[in-house]
Amino acid sequence: MSIANLGSFNEILKSNKSFTIASHVDPDGDSIGSVLSLTLALKKMGKCAEPVIIDKIPEKYKFLPGNKLISNQFSSRSDVLISLDSSDINRLGLNEDIRDYGNIIVNIDHHKNNALFGDLNIVDSSASSAGEIVYQLIKDKIKIDNDIAINIYTSIITDTGSARYSNTTPLCLRILADLVDIGVKPDYVSRQVFEKRTLSSIKLLKLALDTLELLENNKIAAMYITQEMLEVSKAMEEETEGIINYAREIDGVEVAVLFREKEKSVTKVGLRSNEWVDVSKIAEKFNGGGHLRAAGCIVELPINQARAVVLNAVSAALADNGGILCKE
Amino acid sequence: MSIANLGSFNEILKSNKSFTIASHVDPDGDSIGSVLSLTLALKKMGKCAEPVIIDKIPEKYKFLPGNKLISNQFSSRSDVLISLDSSDINRLGLNEDIRDYGNIIVNIDHHKNNALFGDLNIVDSSASSAGEIVYQLIKDKIKIDNDIAINIYTSIITDTGSARYSNTTPLCLRILADLVDIGVKPDYVSRQVFEKRTLSSIKLLKLALDTLELLENNKIAAMYITQEMLEVSKAMEEETEGIINYAREIDGVEVAVLFREKEKSVTKVGLRSNEWVDVSKIAEKFNGGGHLRAAGCIVELPINQARAVVLNAVSAALADNGGILCKE
Numbered sequence: 001m002s003i004a005n006l007g008s009f010n011e012i013l014k015s016n017k018s019f020t021i022a023s024h025v026d027p028d029g030d031s032i033g034s035v036l037s038l039t040l041a042l043k044k045m046g047k048c049a050e051p052v053i054i055d056k057i058p059e060k061y062k063f064l065p066g067n068k069l070i071s072n073q074f075s076s077r078s079d080v081l082i083s084l085d086s087s088d089i090n091r092l093g094l095n096e097d098i099r100d101y102g103n104i105i106v107n108i109d110h111h112k113n114n115a116l117f118g119d120l121n122i123v124d125s126s127a128s129s130a131g132e133i134v135y136q137l138i139k140d141k142i143k144i145d146n147d148i149a150i151n152i153y154t155s156i157i158t159d160t161g162s163a164r165y166s167n168t169t170p171l172c173l174r175i176l177a178d179l180v181d182i183g184v185k186p187d188y189v190s191r192q193v194f195e196k197r198t199l200s201s202i203k204l205l206k207l208a209l210d211t212l213e214l215l216e217n218n219k220i221a222a223m224y225i226t227q228e229m230l231e232v233s234k235a236m237e238e239e240t241e242g243i244i245n246y247a248r249e250i251d252g253v254e255v256a257v258l259f260r261e262k263e264k265s266v267t268k269v270g271l272r273s274n275e276w277v278d279v280s281k282i283a284e285k286f287n288g289g290g291h292l293r294a295a296g297c298i299v300e301l302p303i304n305q306a307r308a309v310v311l312n313a314v315s316a317a318l319a320d321n322g323g324i325l326c327k328e
Numbered sequence: 329m330s331i332a333n334l335g336s337f338n339e340i341l342k343s344n345k346s347f348t349i350a351s352h353v354d355p356d357g358d359s360i361g362s363v364l365s366l367t368l369a370l371k372k373m374g375k376c377a378e379p380v381i382i383d384k385i386p387e388k389y390k391f392l393p394g395n396k397l398i399s400n401q402f403s404s405r406s407d408v409l410i411s412l413d414s415s416d417i418n419r420l421g422l423n424e425d426i427r428d429y430g431n432i433i434v435n436i437d438h439h440k441n442n443a444l445f446g447d448l449n450i451v452d453s454s455a456s457s458a459g460e461i462v463y464q465l466i467k468d469k470i471k472i473d474n475d476i477a478i479n480i481y482t483s484i485i486t487d488t489g490s491a492r493y494s495n496t497t498p499l500c501l502r503i504l505a506d507l508v509d510i511g512v513k514p515d516y517v518s519r520q521v522f523e524k525r526t527l528s529s530i531k532l533l534k535l536a537l538d539t540l541e542l543l544e545n546n547k548i549a550a551m552y553i554t555q556e557m558l559e560v561s562k563a564m565e566e567e568t569e570g571i572i573n574y575a576r577e578i579d580g581v582e583v584a585v586l587f588r589e590k591e592k593s594v595t596k597v598g599l600r601s602n603e604w605v606d607v608s609k610i611a612e613k614f615n616g617g618g619h620l621r622a623a624g625c626i627v628e629l630p631i632n633q634a635r636a637v638v639l640n641a642v643s644a645a646l647a648d649n650g651g652i653l654c655k656e
Contacts, residue, residue, distance in 0.1 A: 161490075162490045162491050162492055163485070163490055163514055164514065164515065164522065165514070165518075166513070166514070166515035168515065169508065170509045173501050173502070174501070174502060176491065177498040177501035177505070180497065186488075186492065187492065187493050187494035190491070190493075191602065194492065195573070196577065197579065202537055206534055206538075209533070245523070246525065249523040249525040250527065250530070251526055274519065
């Protein structure tokens, strides 16, 4: 339960006053939860703290305390810019030089392929989530209140799939317990994060299930979602989340792939694996990235061509006994 | 973290040699996990222990260590019969007098409506699961090994929906952490319990989603599954599990109902609520029962008539500001 570079982090906290807390575009529960928990904690320490995410905050995360504080652009230069949950600096969605917005760059993350772009890097790939690292950074400095606790709780359950994924550690379970002690209601948070369905999302699910195909002796399951399917179901882009799991969870499947038509010639690809394929290696072939069991990439091809090319690479990964196969 | 009647339980353990460990028909992860963890623990203490569940063990729970030990009938009289996770004695599926099978009856359960039928009753409705109570009963008596740990882990995550339901307490989260420390792999267990889908279950899901109807200003969501739908999808009865959540999770829904045609004039009804309706009270009107947020009953009517009668009662419960409405 020790954090590398904690001393340097404390030093930076002590000697600076204004902080910009940023995270990646296409925000999820961990990016938003870690940004808000650290923002609220810094404010409690008497600092100026501005949370920035250059993207739309999904509707379902608007229950998070402090979410209205989030700006969708960087305003002015701070003493310190803290990047959370972002493996490289481009993920922040900035067109300008990050140096324009902070004298010191602190990079807090849990992705194993983190580019270590900070002046100070607090990167722990064994952490379940960025929120878990934030918890350890702040727990001895302030009394964690319910608002901060809900944000950290959301970070951890989002990135561990509510204690279901392989990154569920004794430490993160004990942190969840501490947060429930503080007052977090697990059923309330879980309902917001996992259990909000719209009728449109159910219609989209039915359409996506119709595209399910099984390949390579049922080891690969693939599905796709076109723009037309989004229109017919009246579903939002964010409602595609989770659909890939229907493919991943089929008995015998090792790799699941979901193709989403973003534009006529741009296809977003989500990849998941169950036990032994390192899907981050597949995603990297298409300039994407991620984790061992969950990764993604963007392919600049129409959806049908993207399907052919990516499924080919997945088949090759399954056949390859070399670098790509990776037992944990 | 104290267990009522622990002293009496220890006394019974000390002075007896043969134990039958039983749980309810229609077994789930908690009944099987608690039965097996207690069986394995008693064996470790040098006792004779026979696990009994008078029903088929669902395929997906066959990964549980010790599952092959389970008998589907009571064989001989033991010194002690321990009932787990069963609110009343009929749930054990016995036609004979329970006294035929044990000199002493110990009743270990976490259902709030438990009938206290034991000579010794260890009933704690604040416990997440029967497995959680077993953990507390055995943890100071033996070294919990991986086989026992997996069973208890399965109990807890089954009954808390992997830390999503309102019965997720700091205590059960800390027990999960301890079990991961012992060696349980959360992703492995979760995959067995929650993430095994068959193609047939996906086909059934699509058919069931087609029956979705929203009533009372979208506060009630109802679905049904007929025998014909099971045949068309080639799905097994147990593959209907979880489908009710698609109804419960729709934005604005308070009560979800799933009707399953068991026979031409027998309909099984599952009831779930989100925030304030006590569905156990609705189930009790039809001689069923359960918890505040999850309950069920069997109605001896064809499915269409059962739907009319039960949905009427649900509407009445929603309208009633009296005993049935119950903020936690």
